[in-house]
Every structure is written in C-alpha cells, then in structure tokens.
Amino acid sequence: MRKLTLKNVLICLILFLLLTTMIISVSSSYVMQKRTLIENTLERHESYARKLASSAELSIQDAQKMLAESAKVIGTHFSPPTLHKETARVLAQSSTFNSVSIINKDGIFVSASPLQSLIGEKIVTTEALNDPLPTISDPYAAVTGRLVITLTHPIFNAAGDYLGYISGAIYLQEQNIFSTLMATHFSQDDSYVFVVDGKGTILYHKDRDRINENVKENAVVQEVLAQNSGSMEVVNSKNITMLSGYSFIEGANWGVVSQRPFLSTVLPAQKMVMNNFSLALPFLLIAVALSIFFIAKIVKPIHILTELTKQNAEQQSIDKIRDVNGWYHESNQLKQTLLMTFTALQSKVHTLQTEATSDALTNLLNRRAITRTLEKWDEQQTPYAVVLMDIDKFKLVNDTYGHQMGDDVLIYFAEFFKQHTMPYHLCGRYGGEEFIILMPDATLEEAILLADTIRMEISQVLSPTGKAMTISAGVAHSDTSSCYKDIIERADAALYNAKEHGRNQVRS
Numbered sequence: 001m002r003k004l005t006l007k008n009v010l011i012c013l014i015l016f017l018l019l020t021t022m023i024i025s026v027s028s029s030y031v032m033q034k035r036t037l038i039e040n041t042l043e044r045h046e047s048y049a050r051k052l053a054s055s056a057e058l059s060i061q062d063a064q065k066m067l068a069e070s071a072k073v074i075g076t077h078f079s080p081p082t083l084h085k086e087t088a089r090v091l092a093q094s095s096t097f098n099s100v101s102i103i104n105k106d107g108i109f110v111s112a113s114p115l116q117s118l119i120g121e122k123i124v125t126t127e128a129l130n131d132p133l134p135t136i137s138d139p140y141a142a143v144t145g146r147l148v149i150t151l152t153h154p155i156f157n158a159a160g161d162y163l164g165y166i167s168g169a170i171y172l173q174e175q176n177i178f179s180t181l182m183a184t185h186f187s188q189d190d191s192y193v194f195v196v197d198g199k200g201t202i203l204y205h206k207d208r209d210r211i212n213e214n215v216k217e218n219a220v221v222q223e224v225l226a227q228n229s230g231s232m233e234v235v236n237s238k239n240i241t242m243l244s245g246y247s248f249i250e251g252a253n254w255g256v257v258s259q260r261p262f263l264s265t266v267l268p269a270q271k272m273v274m275n276n277f278s279l280a281l282p283f284l285l286i287a288v289a290l291s292i293f294f295i296a297k298i299v300k301p302i303h304i305l306t307e308l309t310k311q312n313a314e315q316q317s318i319d320k321i322r323d324v325n326g327w328y329h330e331s332n333q334l335k336q337t338l339l340m341t342f343t344a345l346q347s348k349v350h351t352l353q354t355e356a357t358s359d360a361l362t363n364l365l366n367r368r369a370i371t372r373t374l375e376k377w378d379e380q381q382t383p384y385a386v387v388l389m390d391i392d393k394f395k396l397v398n399d400t401y402g403h404q405m406g407d408d409v410l411i412y413f414a415e416f417f418k419q420h421t422m423p424y425h426l427c428g429r430y431g432g433e434e435f436i437i438l439m440p441d442a443t444l445e446e447a448i449l450l451a452d453t454i455r456m457e458i459s460q461v462l463s464p465t466g467k468a469m470t471i472s473a474g475v476a477h478s479d480t481s482s483c484y485k486d487i488i489e490r491a492d493a494a495l496y497n498a499k500e501h502g503r504n505q506v507r508s
Contacts, residue, residue, distance in 0.1 A: 010295045011291070011292055014292075015288060015291075018288065018291075022277075022284060029273070030272065030273045033269040034269040037266055037268060037269055038243060038262075038265060038266065040381070041243045042233075043231065043245075045191070045243065045244060045259055046229070046230060046231035048245060049229070049246050049247040049256050049258040052193065052247070053229070053255075053256045055181055056178075056181060056252070056254070056256065057251055059095070059177055060096070060136075060249070060252050061251060062094075063094055063097065063168055064151060064251075066090055067134070067151060067152070067153035067166050070089070070090050071156075071165070074086055074102065074163075074166065075155050075156050075163065078155070086111075086166070087102060087111045088113045090168065091114065094168065095177065096151075096177045097170060097177075098176055099113065099114060099115055099168075099171075100112070100113050100166070100167070100168050101113070101118060101167050101169070102155070103129065103164050103165055103167060105164045107122055107123045107129050108121070109122075109123070110164070118144070121143050124140060124141065124142055124143055129164075132162050133154060134151075134152065134154070136149065136151050136252055136253070137151075137152070138197060138199065138201065139197070139201055142169065146169075146173065146174070147173050147211065147212055149169070149170050149197075150167045150170070151167070151168045151170075153166055172204070172211050173208050178203065189260065189264065190261060191258065191259065192259065193257065193259075194206075194210075195249075195257075196215065196216075196221055197254050198253035198254065199214065200221050200222075200225060202215060203254065215236075217237065218234065218236055219232070219235070220234045220236075220242075224255025224257065225255065227250075228246070228248060229246060231243070231245040232244055232246075240261055241262040242261055243259060243261075244259035245257070245258045356368065359429040361407060361414075364418070364427050364435070365426055365427065366429060367430055367431060370436060373426060374386075374438070374484035374487075374488075375484065378482060381482075382440055382478075383440075383441055383442075383479065384438060384439060384440045384477075384478050385439040385446065385476070385477045386438060386439075386475070386478075386488060386491045387473055387475050387491070388436050388473065388474045388475075388476075388491040389417075389435045389471045389473045389474075389495070390433060390472050391413060391469060391471055392504060394406070394433035405465060409464055409469070410429070410433065413469075413471075416454075417435060417454065420457065421437060425438065425439050425450075437450070444476075444479075447475045447477065447508075448475050448506055448508055451506045455471055455473060455505070458471060459504060470503060470504035472495060472498040472504060472505060472507075473494075473495060473507070474493065474494030474495030474506075475494060476491035476494060
C-alpha cells in the first residue's frame with residue numbers, strides 16, 4: 001500500500017490547522033459577542049425598568065399628595081363653587097390624571113372636570129366609598145365607558161364627618177401618565193415596556209388591545225408581583241423568548257417590565273460571524289495557496305535526496321515537534337535547530353512580556369499594564385474603582401537612610417498591598433512612591449473602605465526603617481466618567497486633597 005507523501009501530509013495538516021483556527025476564532029468571537037449582548041441587554045433593561053418605576057412612583061406620590069391637600073380644602077368648604085374650583089385646579093396642576101371628580105357620601109358625582117356631564121350620575125364602583133381611605137383601584141369600565149383606574153382620597157369635615165372622596169382618573173386606553181413616561185423610551189429597536197397591576201393585569205402596553213389583559217402566568221410578571229426587581233431571560237405569554245428587566249413600583253403595588261426579543265438581541269452576533277467569515281475567506285484561500293507553494297518548495301530537495309540515496313525508510317506521522325523521528329542528519333539538525341530557536345524565542349517573549357507589564361523593583365503591574373487594563377475595562381464598560389496611594393514623607397526616607405532603604409520601603413509597601421487585597425484586585429506601581437489598586441465591579445464605598453483599612457493597618461506596623469509609616473489615598477469610581485483618564489485625574493485630585501489636609505487619610 002502506497003504511503004502518503006510528506007508533501008500531502010503537510011498540505012492536509014496546514015489545511016486542518018487553518019480551518020480549525022478559523023472555526024475556533026469565529027466561534028469564540030460569536031460566543032463572546034452573544035454573551036456580551038445578552039448581559040448588556042439585561043443590564044440595560046433592568047436599569048431602565050428601575051428608572052421608570054422610580055418616576056412612576058414619584059408621580060403617583062405627588063398625585064396622592066395633591067388629592068390629600070385638595071381633600072382638606074374641600075372638607076372646610078363643601079360647596080359647589082369650591083368643589084368645581086378644586087377639581088379644575090387639581091386637573092390643571094397634575095400631569096397624572098385625565099379627569100378629576102368629587103363624589104359625595106351617597107355615591108353621586110357632585111363635581112367633575114372636564115366631564116361636567118357626570119354631575120348627578122351614580123358611580124360604577126363603590127370600593128372607595130365603602131373604604132374611606134386613600135385607594136388605587138383595579139381597572140374598571142367607568143360611567144363614560146372608558147377603561148380607567150382611579151386614585152382616591154376621602155373627604156372629612158372639621159367635625160370628622162365623612163363627606164365623600166375626591167378621585168383622579170387615568171384613562172388606560174388614551175394618552176395618560178404611562179404613555180407620557182414611556183415617550184422617552186431609550187431604544188429605537190424592537191424593545192418595549194409594559195406596566196401591570198398587583199393582579200397581573202396590563203395597565204400600559206404599546207399595543208392598546210392588550211391593555212386589561214391578565215398576564216400573571218408570565219414568569220417575569222410573577223417576579224414583579226413578588227415585589228422583586230431584576231432581570232431574566234423568559235418565555236412570554238406569546239411563547240417568545242425575551243430578555244427582560246423588571247422593577248416593582250412601591251406604593252401602587254404595580255410593576256414595570258422593559259424587554260427585548262432574544263433573537264433580535266443576538267442577531268448582531270450572527271451577522272458578525274458571517275461578516276468575519278466573508279472577510280477571512282479570501283485570506284484563507286491565499287494562505288492555502290501560499291502554504292501549498294512553500295510546502296512543495298520545501299519537500300522537493302528532501303524528495304530528491306531520498307531518491308538519490310535510495311533509502312526505503314517511510315516518513316512517520318508526527319503529533320508534536322519533539323516526537324519527530326530525525327532518521328537522517330538533515331531532518332534531525334532541522335528539528336534540533338527549530339526546537340532551540342522556538343525555545344529561545346518563547347523564553348525571550350516571556351521575558352519581554354514580563355518586563356513590559358511588571359515593575360522591576362516591586363514586581364507589581366507597571367504604568368503601561370495599568371493603562372492597558374483601564375482601556376480594556378472602558379471598552380467593555382466594566383464598572384471599577386481606582387485607589388491611588390502615595391507614601392507620606394517618602395523623600396525623608398531617601399534623605400535620611402539612603403536610596404537602598406527607599407527601595408526596601410517600596411518593596412515592603414508593595415508586598416503589604418498585595419497581601420491586603422483580593423486576588424481579583426490589581427495592584428500596581430504608578431510612579432515613584434505612588435501606588436494604585438484597580439477594583440473591578442466595586443462600588444465607591446467598597447474602595448474607600450479598602451483604602452481606609454490599608455491606611456490604618458499599615459500605620460500600625462513597623463516599616464524597614466524601624467518606624468511605622470503612613471499613606472494618603474485618593475479614590476474615584478468609573479460611574480463619574482467613561483474615560484479612565486478622567487477617573488485617574490479625579491483620584492489624583494482626591495489624593496492631592498488628602499495630602500493638603502494633613503496626610504494619612506483617604507479622600508474621594
């Protein structure tokens with residue numbers, strides 16, 4: 001049986017490696033991009049849902065407060081002029097209500113704005129009448145036929161007698177406070193928002209036909225009804241996978257959900273794979289052609305030598321370079337040369353990488369490595385805190401004990417910082433006697449606490465000089481800027497502030 005020639009083996013190997021590398025590269029890129037898109041979408045929609053919930057809660061609180069104040073006024077002058085004046089005033093001053101009305105204790109409209117035709121009509125629901133407390137109703141069909149929810153507040157006179165209540169109505173199927181809040185919707189894609197009450201009934205939806213639909217079986221709605229806030233991947237009532245952020249609206253017992261279809265979210269990652277493949281294909285074909293050409297050039301003299309020497313030895317398959325059987329001098333010399341070359345090159349690269357990213361004295365990250373890390377975090381929108389520290393009165397150490405002692409002190413501080421930070425914290429020497437700690441996914445408060453803990457503990461330990469030494473620190477957080485340079489400047493300004501106010505302290 002004829003064996004494969006060395007030329008064919010190398011061509012097949014090159015093709016396999018090129019295709020495998022391309023597939024792994026594209027697949028890894030797709031997985032990473034998809035994961036990032038999902039995480040960013042969940043975070044974005046949770047943040048937006050919380051923002052809307054907060055705005056809605058404030059609007060409802062303001063509306064309830066306005067109704068309460070109006071009820072006090074009406075209680076002292078329960079007369080038609082006062083009633084009409086108050087309903088008109090509340091409607092004009094509130095952006096929450098579509099209409100305002102006053103119902104007496106018998107359930108009769110005695111004032112209404114702007115629908116004065118309701119005066120004398122009997123109310124549809126007696127919930128607020130039977131329970132003389134501030135209420136927020138479930139959706140119901142009003143006298144006008146509109147689907148509404150109402151906020152009410154009881155009215156009492158000076159003697160404490162119940163006179164009725166003032167009611168503010170929100171028309172669910174018309175322009176209302178919800179549509180006003182959602183008018184500032186942050187996204188131009190197919191994301192959307194809906195609001196549910198405490199029973200899972202939709203109060204607001206971009207599709208008005210779905211208003212008053214009960215969706216309590218939806219998993220994200222169940223989370224909201226449990227008074228939770230967060231984000232999750234969920235299959236909605238239409239059997240569509242969604243990426244949802246949700247938040248509970250306290251005081252109203254409602255919930256707001258902001259979401260986007262899963263497929264729409266990951267579509268850019270799929271397009272990226274196709275684009276990358278299209279871009280890489282010409283280069284792959286060129287690489288294959290060049291590989292075949294150079295393999296032929298390399299194998300030709302070996303084949304000639306083999307034919308000339310009339311040797312019958314067969315070329316063995318190889319798994320690794322070290323397993324190659326150098327059965328003739330030239331191949332063995334080439335193998336040894338390649339091994340020595342690549343070993344030396346690998347060692348040199350490793351040494352250069354270490355020198356390029358580490359401080360020679362302290363073995364901490366150097367300024368270049370710190371800058372690259374911060375640039376990467378900015379690109380990935382990773383939240384982080386920066387602690388910039390400076391050894392107090394370090395110049396006196398050099399002046400008093402000499403530069404060798406100064407170096408020993410720097411090494412001592414570097415080891416102390418590494419021992420008193422978490423494994424995922426990054427410690428670096430930022431220049432001279434200045435050190436830095438990078439804290440990914442940390443809050444400003446956590447960074448201040450860490451800096452203050454280090455400051456206090458190091459001030460109680462003897463340094464190589466035989467005396468305790470102190471540090472000053474400035475702390476800044478990435479939520480103040482999207483550029484690491486600004487954050488470093490803020491930390492540096494805080495450090496300067498700490499120095500100016502007596503040293504041995506932490507400022508932010």
